[in-house]
Amino acid sequence: MVVREKILDLVVSCFKRHGAMGMDTPAFELKEMLTEKYGEGSGLMYDLKDQGGELLSLRYDLTVPFARYLAMNKVKKMKRYHVGKVWRRESPTIVQGRYREFCQCDFDIAGQFDPMIPDAECLKIMCEILNGLQLGDFLIKVNDRRIVDGMFAVCGVPESKFSTICSSIDKLDKMAWKDVRHEMVAKKGLAPEVADRIGDYVQCHGGVSLVEQMFQDPRLSQNKQALEGLGDLKLLFEYLTLFGIAEKISFDLSLARGLDYYTGVIYEAVLLHTPTQAGAEPLSVGSVAAGGRYDGLVGMFDPKGHKVPCVGLSIGVERIFNIVEQRMKTFGEKVRTTETQVLVATPHKNFLQERLKLIAELWDAGIKAEMLYKNNPKLLTQLHYCESTGIPLVVIVGEQELKEGVVKIRSVASREEVAIKRENLVAEIQKRLSES
Amino acid sequence: MVVREKILDLVVSCFKRHGAMGMDTPAFELKEMLTEKYGEGSGLMYDLKDQGGELLSLRYDLTVPFARYLAMNKVKKMKRYHVGKVWRRESPTIVQGRYREFCQCDFDIAGQFDPMIPDAECLKIMCEILNGLQLGDFLIKVNDRRIVDGMFAVCGVPESKFSTICSSIDKLDKMAWKDVRHEMVAKKGLAPEVADRIGDYVQCHGGVSLVEQMFQDPRLSQNKQALEGLGDLKLLFEYLTLFGIAEKISFDLSLARGLDYYTGVIYEAVLLHTPTQAGAEPLSVGSVAAGGRYDGLVGMFDPKGHKVPCVGLSIGVERIFNIVEQRMKTFGEKVRTTETQVLVATPHKNFLQERLKLIAELWDAGIKAEMLYKNNPKLLTQLHYCESTGIPLVVIVGEQELKEGVVKIRSVASREEVAIKRENLVAEIQKRLSES
Numbered sequence: 001m002v003v004r005e006k007i008l009d010l011v012v013s014c015f016k017r018h019g020a021m022g023m024d025t026p027a028f029e030l031k032e033m034l035t036e037k038y039g040e041g042s043g044l045m046y047d048l049k050d051q052g053g054e055l056l057s058l059r060y061d062l063t064v065p066f067a068r069y070l071a072m073n074k075v076k077k078m079k080r081y082h083v084g085k086v087w088r089r090e091s092p093t094i095v096q097g098r099y100r101e102f103c104q105c106d107f108d109i110a111g112q113f114d115p116m117i118p119d120a121e122c123l124k125i126m127c128e129i130l131n132g133l134q135l136g137d138f139l140i141k142v143n144d145r146r147i148v149d150g151m152f153a154v155c156g157v158p159e160s161k162f163s164t165i166c167s168s169i170d171k172l173d174k175m176a177w178k179d180v181r182h183e184m185v186a187k188k189g190l191a192p193e194v195a196d197r198i199g200d201y202v203q204c205h206g207g208v209s210l211v212e213q214m215f216q217d218p219r220l221s222q223n224k225q226a227l228e229g230l231g232d233l234k235l236l237f238e239y240l241t242l243f244g245i246a247e248k249i250s251f252d253l254s255l256a257r258g259l260d261y262y263t264g265v266i267y268e269a270v271l272l273h274t275p276t277q278a279g280a281e282p283l284s285v286g287s288v289a290a291g292g293r294y295d296g297l298v299g300m301f302d303p304k305g306h307k308v309p310c311v312g313l314s315i316g317v318e319r320i321f322n323i324v325e326q327r328m329k330t331f332g333e334k335v336r337t338t339e340t341q342v343l344v345a346t347p348h349k350n351f352l353q354e355r356l357k358l359i360a361e362l363w364d365a366g367i368k369a370e371m372l373y374k375n376n377p378k379l380l381t382q383l384h385y386c387e388s389t390g391i392p393l394v395v396i397v398g399e400q401e402l403k404e405g406v407v408k409i410r411s412v413a414s415r416e417e418v419a420i421k422r423e424n425l426v427a428e429i430q431k432r433l434s435e436s
Numbered sequence: 437m438v439v440r441e442k443i444l445d446l447v448v449s450c451f452k453r454h455g456a457m458g459m460d461t462p463a464f465e466l467k468e469m470l471t472e473k474y475g476e477g478s479g480l481m482y483d484l485k486d487q488g489g490e491l492l493s494l495r496y497d498l499t500v501p502f503a504r505y506l507a508m509n510k511v512k513k514m515k516r517y518h519v520g521k522v523w524r525r526e527s528p529t530i531v532q533g534r535y536r537e538f539c540q541c542d543f544d545i546a547g548q549f550d551p552m553i554p555d556a557e558c559l560k561i562m563c564e565i566l567n568g569l570q571l572g573d574f575l576i577k578v579n580d581r582r583i584v585d586g587m588f589a590v591c592g593v594p595e596s597k598f599s600t601i602c603s604s605i606d607k608l609d610k611m612a613w614k615d616v617r618h619e620m621v622a623k624k625g626l627a628p629e630v631a632d633r634i635g636d637y638v639q640c641h642g643g644v645s646l647v648e649q650m651f652q653d654p655r656l657s658q659n660k661q662a663l664e665g666l667g668d669l670k671l672l673f674e675y676l677t678l679f680g681i682a683e684k685i686s687f688d689l690s691l692a693r694g695l696d697y698y699t700g701v702i703y704e705a706v707l708l709h710t711p712t713q714a715g716a717e718p719l720s721v722g723s724v725a726a727g728g729r730y731d732g733l734v735g736m737f738d739p740k741g742h743k744v745p746c747v748g749l750s751i752g753v754e755r756i757f758n759i760v761e762q763r764m765k766t767f768g769e770k771v772r773t774t775e776t777q778v779l780v781a782t783p784h785k786n787f788l789q790e791r792l793k794l795i796a797e798l799w800d801a802g803i804k805a806e807m808l809y810k811n812n813p814k815l816l817t818q819l820h821y822c823e824s825t826g827i828p829l830v831v832i833v834g835e836q837e838l839k840e841g842v843v844k845i846r847s848v849a850s851r852e853e854v855a856i857k858r859e860n861l862v863a864e865i866q867k868r869l870s871e872s
Binding site for chain 1: 437438441452453454455456457458459460462463515521523537545547549550553554556557560564675678679680773774775776788789792793796799800802803804805806809810811
């Protein structure tokens with residue numbers, strides 16, 4: 001939980017650094033509002049019937065609710081972040097499914113702007129967050145939905161199969177090409193020669209030079225949509241170079257992003273090395289951040305179909321939590337679960353009153369302080385409590401101190417004690433805390 | 437949303453100051469796990485049936501999930517806070533009910549400790565938060581569930597009616613005594629003379645002297661339970677005096693707290709004056725924080741019935757949001773929705789590349805910066821954007837600046853501009869931001 005909080009703090013502060021405002025939307029939507037927006041993913045939506053028999057769905061992601069919000073409130077321009085829970089069923093096939101509840105962190109830019117400027121910022125944000133979290137080396141795969149569709153068209157995929165073939169291609173990060181090919185041919189009825197043509201493309205990845213190469217590709221260069229996508233990617237790489245992050249980005253024709261609502265550039269960040277326990281298998285974590293452009297989604301919720309172009313990203317914080325926890329286990333790192341700075345203690349009986357007065361003074365000065373909830377705790381118990389919870393300072397008041405108008409401050413680490421005047425207590429503690 | 441965030445920050449930092457760790461529990465529970473724990477309140481639970489027909493309830497509060505967590509994980513001692521959403525139906529009678537989704541902030545101390553020390557800390561926390569939020573003068577009503585039950589017993593309420601009469605009494609903050617009396621007599625079948633005896637008690641409130649007075653009360657002093665409650669309240673007032681908050685606390689025999697799970701001290705904070713618009717009716721807000729001791733709830737979830745005593749509080753942040761918003765409207769206060777410190781701007785065409793390089797540098801230095809997503813925005817548009825969103829500084833780069841290796845920093849408020857060397861930009865902005 002403490003680790004989660006630190007990770008979320010870093011993510012949110014990056015979103016704020018890029019000028020986003022915080023936003024929240026309700027956890028439920030009417031099911032009919034959602035189903036068609038997700039394509040094949042909608043099988044994992046968690047549906048519920050309320051007391052009145054109304055069919056609801058729990059928030060499956062934060063993107064669709066955002067688009068709906070923009071449409072309903074006729075907002076034409078907005079940069080917002082949203083940290084919230086989403087719910088998904090564990091499997092589309094089991095009816096009595098357990099659901100997974102997890103946290104998502106989204107950043108989106110809505111509005112009609114000049115091409116690729118907000119898109120480049122989204123990639124910059126992903127880099128800043130992944131660098132900030134120190135998860136190790138990473139790569140962001142980039143593609144464009146129009147290039148995917150163009151590739152399908154020139155390879156000879158029937159248009160009715162675009163969406164389902166797209167979700168097959170999307171599995172290439174977890175499955176080998178031959179298995180994906182098998183799925184497309186045997187299960188989805190794609191002609192083998194079409195699958196092989198796709199295979200030639202989806203095994204390509206590289207930098208801006210691959211973009212140039214695809215401009216020259218005899219098939220792809222005949223497709224208007226694909227050319228538009230390539231043109232945008234070229235511009236995007238120019239901006240990414242100015243942002244100093246181009247070497248982190250890989251144009252990857254296998255990236256398809258299964259969700260139906262993407263219309264332009266799409267991206268997904270993967271970690272290149274995952275910290276593991278000595279001897280253990282490398283932990284496969286899949287993508288840790290992803291997103292893309294979805295220019296049509298808002299229009300689907302608008303009664304008149306008015307569009308608001310959007311681009312955004314989602315940080316896979318649950319996966320990141322797991323990675324960080326795994327790493328902490330591997331390296332035996334410990335994290336304090338509280339932030340307490342001072343324990344108010346006494347070596348003598350009948351000093352509850354003095355402890356209560358003293359701790360109230362510390363709280364009122366904004367100092368994080370605890371005391372044991374016992375009338376007469378043993379000094380050793382109090383010191384052990386500091387050691388086991390990581391509290392760095394102890395303030396000790398006893399008979400002698402009370403008589404002399406002083407208190408003792410003890411450093412738990414060094415075991416050094418100094419007596420200071422009672423009235424200087426707050427100032428002295430603040431001084432010590434600011435030094436450490 | 438920004439206001440909400442600031443309020444939540446203040447609440448959470450107070451919880452941390454008192455040594456609590458953050459915790460989260462799932463949003464759903466099986467309905468059967470919850471129903472009996474809330475007494476009459478359970479009519480407002482939001483029930484849902486999932487795809488498999490399992491009956492679920494959405495989290496109605498954060499206390500019951502906490503108790504369940506302690507029991508399931510056999511945790512005997514814990515100080516935690518939880519900020520999360522809860523859901524309630526708007527009315528227990530309408531079947532096709534709309535639900536309300538709202539945020540709750542809870543702090544609880546679980547464990548076997550010496551009497552009234554954690555309880556006093558809960559009241560101290562409520563005072564710190566209400567003082568910190570500057571909501572105006574407030575009062576915390578305190579009572580003890582054993583005094584309520586003892587009062588019912590000596591007044592002649594049949595034991596089977598304790599719970600329902602308790603929830604009538606609980607309405608005394610919103611309804612006049614005669615209406616509550618009517619409900620108890622006409623609707624709940626209480627004998628009129630019993631109601632009148634209750635009436636004599638529930639109109640009493642005062643400080644520690646009222647506790648002393650009740651010790652002498654000819655009826656109440658005959659009841660063992662009530663005497664235990666009074667004994668604890670006396671001790672509580674002693675600790676509250678040491679904390680310097682006794683004058684904020686009122687022993688109030690009309691405080692009953694409708695929920696079934698309370699077993700000891702109960703409390704509720706109310707604002708004494710609410711800021712209103714000139715001429716408008718005072719806004720009635722009810723309680724803004726409440727809580728109490730619930731020593732039996734964990735045992736209800738434990739297979740062997742092992743008890744873990746608990747005491748806690750909940751901050752009514754939704755009500756507080758409303759009050760703060762109302763106050764801001766009244767005084768015409770504005771809040772920025774973003775925290776952006778710098779806009780990167782240009783007066784010339786074809787300066788997108790320079791802006792992109794510059795802003796990446798600011799982001800990488802942790803400075804909150806924005807730019808307009810246009811290739812060639814007008815300078816006036818850029819300056820207007822700062823004024824309308826409250827961005828205090830503009831960094832301007834143009835042809836002349838580029839040639840001289842400088843950039844201009846403009847203060848939006850004073851309209852003053854100074855040219856500084858390009859390489860000193862980050863340091864200069866950080867200096868200005870730390871001064872303001």
